[in-house]
Amino acid sequence: MLAAAPSQGTCLRSRHAGCRTQFVAAPVVRPCLQRLVRRQCVCMSTAAQKVSDLPGSLQKIVGSFQMVPDPMARYKQLLFYAAKLPPMAVEQHQPENKVEGCVSQVWVVPELRDDGKVYWTADSDSQLTKGLAALLVLGLSGCSPAEILSVQPGFIEMLGLKQSLTPSRNNGFLNMFLKMQKLTLGLLSSTNGGS
Amino acid sequence: MDTIRGAAGPPSCSWTPPSQSSSRSWRRRAASVAEAPSSSVSGLGAAIRKDVPILEQSINGRPLVYLDNAATSQKPLAVIQAMDDYYRHYNSNVHRGVHTLSAKATTAYEEARGKVARFVGAASDREIVFTRNASEAINLVAMTWGMDNLKPGDEIILSVAEHHSNLVPWQLVAQKTGAVLKHVRLTDSQELDMQHLRELVTPSTKLISLVHVSNMLGAVLDVEAVVDAARSVGAKVLLDACQSVPHMAIDVRALGVDWIVASGHKAMAPTGIGFLWGRYELLETMPPWMGGGEMIQDVFLDHSTYAAPPARFEAGTPSIAEAIGLGAACDYLAGIGMEQVHAYEQEIGCYLYERLAALDKVTIYGPPPSAKRGRASLASFNVGGLHATDVSTLLDTAGVAVRSGHHCTQPLHRHLGIPASARASCYIYNTFQEVDLFIDALKETIDFFGEMGME
Numbered sequence: 001m002l003a004a005a006p007s008q009g010t011c012l013r014s015r016h017a018g019c020r021t022q023f024v025a026a027p028v029v030r031p032c033l034q035r036l037v038r039r040q041c042v043c044m045s046t047a048a049q050k051v052s053d054l055p056g057s058l059q060k061i062v063g064s065f066q067m068v069p070d071p072m073a074r075y076k077q078l079l080f081y082a083a084k085l086p087p088m089a090v091e092q093h094q095p096e097n098k099v100e101g102c103v104s105q106v107w108v109v110p111e112l113r114d115d116g117k118v119y120w121t122a123d124s125d126s127q128l129t130k131g132l133a134a135l136l137v138l139g140l141s142g143c144s145p146a147e148i149l150s151v152q153p154g155f156i157e158m159l160g161l162k163q164s165l166t167p168s169r170n171n172g173f174l175n176m177f178l179k180m181q182k183l184t185l186g187l188l189s190s191t192n193g194g195s
Numbered sequence: 196m197d198t199i200r201g202a203a204g205p206p207s208c209s210w211t212p213p214s215q216s217s218s219r220s221w222r223r224r225a226a227s228v229a230e231a232p233s234s235s236v237s238g239l240g241a242a243i244r245k246d247v248p249i250l251e252q253s254i255n256g257r258p259l260v261y262l263d264n265a266a267t268s269q270k271p272l273a274v275i276q277a278m279d280d281y282y283r284h285y286n287s288n289v290h291r292g293v294h295t296l297s298a299k300a301t302t303a304y305e306e307a308r309g310k311v312a313r314f315v316g317a318a319s320d321r322e323i324v325f326t327r328n329a330s331e332a333i334n335l336v337a338m339t340w341g342m343d344n345l346k347p348g349d350e351i352i353l354s355v356a357e358h359h360s361n362l363v364p365w366q367l368v369a370q371k372t373g374a375v376l377k378h379v380r381l382t383d384s385q386e387l388d389m390q391h392l393r394e395l396v397t398p399s400t401k402l403i404s405l406v407h408v409s410n411m412l413g414a415v416l417d418v419e420a421v422v423d424a425a426r427s428v429g430a431k432v433l434l435d436a437c438q439s440v441p442h443m444a445i446d447v448r449a450l451g452v453d454w455i456v457a458s459g460h461k462a463m464a465p466t467g468i469g470f471l472w473g474r475y476e477l478l479e480t481m482p483p484w485m486g487g488g489e490m491i492q493d494v495f496l497d498h499s500t501y502a503a504p505p506a507r508f509e510a511g512t513p514s515i516a517e518a519i520g521l522g523a524a525c526d527y528l529a530g531i532g533m534e535q536v537h538a539y540e541q542e543i544g545c546y547l548y549e550r551l552a553a554l555d556k557v558t559i560y561g562p563p564p565s566a567k568r569g570r571a572s573l574a575s576f577n578v579g580g581l582h583a584t585d586v587s588t589l590l591d592t593a594g595v596a597v598r599s600g601h602h603c604t605q606p607l608h609r610h611l612g613i614p615a616s617a618r619a620s621c622y623i624y625n626t627f628q629e630v631d632l633f634i635d636a637l638k639e640t641i642d643f644f645g646e647m648g649m650e
Contacts, residue, residue, distance in 0.1 A: 104615070
């Protein structure tokens with residue numbers, strides 16, 4: 001009996017309860033070989049991480065967005081965050097700080113302070129994008145590098161912004177987040193190299 | 196650098212505004228966007244709308260106001276049905292078959308070529324080469340005529356306002372041949388500067404390739420001046436007619452240029468089909484580009500002989516359904532009459548410009564409608580203090596579709612000193628009411644950001 005093409009089902013890995021998985025079941029020629037079919041779980045990390053796994057600062061942000069009911073209110077919320085963002089000096093609008101793949105111009109700059117935590121500044125020429133950057137700045141500032149690196153991009157889904165933002169903006173948001181992780185990694189390796 | 200506004204003075208439109216609706220909030224809007232058709236040109240939009248099924252839909256609970264026609268146009272039922280008909284009744288590969296279906300398909304495909312030829316006033320249908328789009332057509336000329344004829348020091352004249360598709364292929368050719376690129380600047384009214392063009396032309400100029408109607412500025416090229424300048428040194432002229440072919444009557448023989456390119460999808464035809472028109476004697480001198488089936492005469496293991504144009508440039512199985520769709524679009528537009536189309540677009544374009552210009556803090560790019568050759572029925576603009584993408588995102592919540600970004604004209608935006616712009620572009624199925632709805636939504640958007648403290 002031939003097994004079905006990829007289908008949804010419960011992940012067999014116990015730690016990933018509730019995650020959406022894709023099964024790739026090998027076609028079976030004879031029933032007796034069924035037990036030998038290995039199920040390959042390709043876990044989509046979208047819901048693999050629970051809100052409670054996120055750094056506290058980011059949890060707060062996610063929480064505030066999950067409560068907002070409609071697109072216009074979410075935009076207002078984004079603009080509110082944009083207004084809260086500490087300003088960035090124009091001199092920091094440098095290519096190495098720029099996030100690629102954004103519809104507008106976005107810059108992010110990390111600072112590793114003596115308390116071992118990373119503090120962020122960001123800027124953008126688009127208010128909505130600045131709001132998105134502000135989410136990340138506020139959510140990831142005061143976190144240790146390890147905490148930042150442990151966050152999976154899936155939290156973006158938790159914000160419930162997907163309906164409000166076009167795919168290109170969502171990608172930009174993802175790119176911002178990945179850039180911040182990359183910069184964090186860079187901070188780690190320069191401190192490790194120095195010690 | 197301050198953005199330059201178009202030349203001052205009220206645009207002298209011959210159009211009289213229909214009774215302006217009071218500024219209703221788009222949140223309370225109830226009336227449909229269509230009005231009863233009238234026999235005057237002003238009623239054209241409403242009459243055409245009925246033929247275009249995609250327009251009757253809601254976006255975010257509001258009627259769709261589609262103002263992104265410079266990016267791509269919507270299709271009339273006649274075009275959709277022509278393609279459906281092809282696949283339902285006579286789909287077959289063209290040119291080689293002897294059986295009935297193949298003969299029908301070939302006839303329809305070649306008839307489409309003839310329709311395009313007549314649509315642009317070509318001397319013969321042998322002068323129309325079907326391509327995937329205008330970008331491919333420009334690359335075709337660049338990689339055949341360009342690679343064959345250009346030598347180190349030869350000059351290609353482009354402009355700062357060109358679409359990337361009329362810049363990048365020439366950059367690639369210049370890198371390979373050692374040719375030199377020069378760029379025409381803008382006048383104060385943001386049209387292409389013909390005086391500057393004349394200064395740039397030298398005996399080494401081999402090609403002038405310019406945009407007929409700018410997709411960002413809306414400026415219309417002085418083709419006569421370009422052709423004069425080119426002929427004075429024996430240079431060739433290529434016209435990027437993407438924004439002109441769909442919107443006005445084109446007569447390639449009257450224009451006097453050597454090639455034009457256009458994309459079907461901006462002229463109510465499907466994506467995946469465009470064309471190059473070239474003077475036949477010129478096409479004959481161009482060597483093949485893509486090799487394969489259809490473009491050959493005889494094939495041996497180590498060499499082949501090639502077909503005459505246009506087949507020489509159409510390797511492999513073509514986009515048959517799409518070509519037939521393009522033919523149907525030419526029929527549809529010719530049925531309205533391109534003079535009518537142009538007249539309507541001048542009216543609605545002028546209305547769009549005037550209503551935008553009346554808003555505080557809005558800067559519109561390109562010349563005013565009162566410019567000598569008019570302007571396209573589009574308006575690229577910025578709102579002071581706001582990023583174009585923020586504006587277009589909020590407009591989308593009101594069901595209004597405009598484009599934001601650099602519109603494939605990064606050098607132009609750099610030249611104007613702006614990071615991006617928003618663009619509303621009309622076509623024959625847009626109505627004056629839709630322009631009103633767009634302006635209402637834009638006002639609400641500006642107020643929204645104003646409330647949030649963004650000035």
